[in-house]
Amino acid sequence: MSVTLREWQKEYLKTAIEHLRKDKTLLLQSPTGSGKTLFALNTALSVGGTIIYLTRTHNEFNSVKREADRLGLKIAFIFGKASVCPFAQGNEDPEEIDCKSCKLNGKVKDMGNLSPSQIIAEAKKASDYCPYQSLKAKIGNANIIASSYLYFFLPNLRRSMLKEIEDKNIVVIIDEAHNLLFSDEWFKRRIGKKTLKNALEELEIVRKESRISGDKAKEYLTILYDFMTKLDEGSGCKQLPLFPQPSKEALDQLVKAMKTYVNLIKGPIKRSSLRSIVNFFSEEGDVYNCNGSLVIIPNKTWDKINSALNVANYRILMSGTLPELGINGYRINVNVKMGKAEWYYCNNLTSKAKMRSSEAPKYAEVLERIYKLSGSNVLVFFPNYEFKNLVKENVKTVPVLEENKRGVTHEEILELMRNGKYLVLLVMRAKESEGVEFRFENKNLFDSMVLAGLPYPDITDSIVTNRIKRVAKLTKRSEEEVAHELTLITIKQTIGRAFRDPNDYVKIYLCDSRYKEYFSDLGLNEKEIKLFV
Ligand code: SF4
The missing domain is CATH 1.10.275.30 (Fumarase C; Chain B, domain 1)
Structure with a gap:
């Protein structure tokens, strides 16, 4: 199938292919919505073999399938057992699901060309076949295997996937690769x-x-x-x-x-x-x-990441905000403008930890004002669940939709947004913040986005401070620089939800006095930012 490439994709494709062949690792930074997936797949196809496409969550599988279909490629999905085993609740560890004692073990059927969310829905109803094994059976013949990070970076899971494609050339594409900075989280264990x-x-x-x-x-x-x-x-x-x-x-x-x-x-x-x-x-x-729970972060998690990456013959790491990761490779930075923003700044608010209780009512008041000025839904991103809940308690006069740690699906949120006007309360770096779209028929379902607080790393948390130290050492920078970069990545990733198309136009409200320190990183000068409160 012939696919029309965008200008930047045409401009960089030859260089990307040359350097992937030569350097084996390509580092691609390009804005959200600019077409990284299609570009990376085209680049990866040039070296042949099987492409393993890694995403943070299953939500992002949809865009991989869309591009695979456009390119006429066969795609297989790897879901964790807990997600597609009809007997599982969804929160089991893989080792807690013992296929040997299951009557469906070995019963495989072709599930057809379903979308990722249809697969999950169908899998839960399965009574005469094993959806997990049926999906895995497709790996051997697929051009692309879409999987979440964990399936590749946890050694046991990786081995079970690679068994199916032994002897093949492997190109691994890591989408939103800035998440590698937080990879210590993937290996942690907890007991309460x-x-x-x-x-x-x-x-x-x-x-x-x-x-x-x-x-x-x-x-x-x-x-x-x-x-x-x-x-x-x-x-x-x-x-x-x-x-x-x-x-x-x-x-x-x-x-x-x-x-x-x-x-x-x-x-x-x-x-x-x-x-x-x-x-x-x-x-x-x-x-x-x-x-009150015990959590262990295993030693040498970065070594585990590196050994996983070394399993692949070629690697493409990409992100809208690709930081220094201490990984050698050829870097391409693409500068294309996606849509247009109208910027507002709330200088009179702060989400500093000590001030949150007293600031929450002020945030609620500002959010209600923004809602009333908007012609559509308003996406509001908080730095964490606790602050979201504090502010929500104070929102009294406008309808609210909110992301919970469990429960509400993305499709349910979209359905409500299509048929109403809400303050949609979300959390940065949570499941509704990266790799998901709030769109219908290629248009945003909102006209305003509020960053309600600055996502500065919580330096009272020792896991966070140890992570900053580790990254600073790995990338030979100061801890302050790393903390600043982590904040900036979260800000840019969050704003990236607003722009998927050159015609997108969104009002962005930066609601925390400390955003001033990030204006230049965001390419803004003070003249183009309107003071809101
Ligand atoms: S064989 Fe399939 S259905 Fe049975 S326990 Fe294993 S994953 Fe679940």
Whole structure:
């Protein structure tokens, strides 16, 4: 199928192909909506083999499918077992779904040319075939495999995917590759007090049903539970230099008890809190108290990223805001203007952590004013869920739609936006902030966007500060520079939701006095910004 390329795509394609062949790694920075996906696929096709296209969430699979269809390429989707196994709730770890004890194991059927959201809907209804295995069966013949980051960067999952394409040339495309800066999050493990309580109950069941005594395991879990009840449950994560560690004997008993407990469970879903505890202590790394739970960030997560990248013969890392990642490759920066913004600045507001409670009513008032001035929906992005909730409590006079951590789907939000006018309350870097579109028939479903607060990294959180230190070391920059860059990436990615087409026109409200420090990074001079409050 012939596809018309945009001017910038024609201009850079030859260079990109040459350098992908020569340097093996291409670093592409081009604005959101400028056509990176099509460009990267065309570049990748030139070196042959199978393309593995990685996205942050399943939401982004749609645009990959659209471009694959335009290019006449066969695409396969990899979904986690929890997303497409009809017996799963959706939040299981892959190892908690045991296909060997499933009546659908090995029953594969062609699910047809469904869209990613149709696949998920169909999969949940499956009763005579396994959707997970049916999707995987398509990998071998596909030109493109679309998968989320985790499937490629977690070694076990990657191995299961690559088994299907052994001996093939692999080109990996990492969409929105700035997310690699946050990759420590992908490897973390968490246990809370509830996990411990459940583990103690599971241990009792095992003790009753088998001859395993588990006395050391019980003693240890009780000590750990007591320790955790004394932890500060305040916000954020604090590094824990000391916490009770299991003795070798206790850990051996936990492993044995976990295996016995899992064998006692009937059916393919084998959830076990004992397993969560065993997995937690099988990692080495920094341990944190995050709101009363224990979180471990394993050591050397960046080495794991590098070994995954090295599995591919060629790599294309791309983003609208591609930072310095310490990865060598040929870099292309594309400067094309996508749409037009009318800029407003709220100098009288701040979302600084200490001021949030007192500022929330002021933010609510400003949002209600913006809503009344707008002819359509207003997208409002907050730096975090807590601040969103605080402000929402104060919004009284206009209809509100909001993103929850769980529950509302993107399609449901779009449907409501198409048929009404809302303040749509969203969170930066959450699931509705990157790689998703708020459009219908190629037009925005909003005319105004508010950045309600500055997404400056939370430096009271030790996971965040350790991440900044790690990136600063990796890229040989100061921690201040890295923190500034992380903030800027989030700002630009959020604003990127507004512009997908050269004809887009959106009012952007930068609502925090600290945005002034980012005007020049955003290419703005003060004359073109109107003071709103
Ligand atoms: S084989 Fe069964 S348990 Fe495994 S993914 Fe398929 S349906 Fe789920």
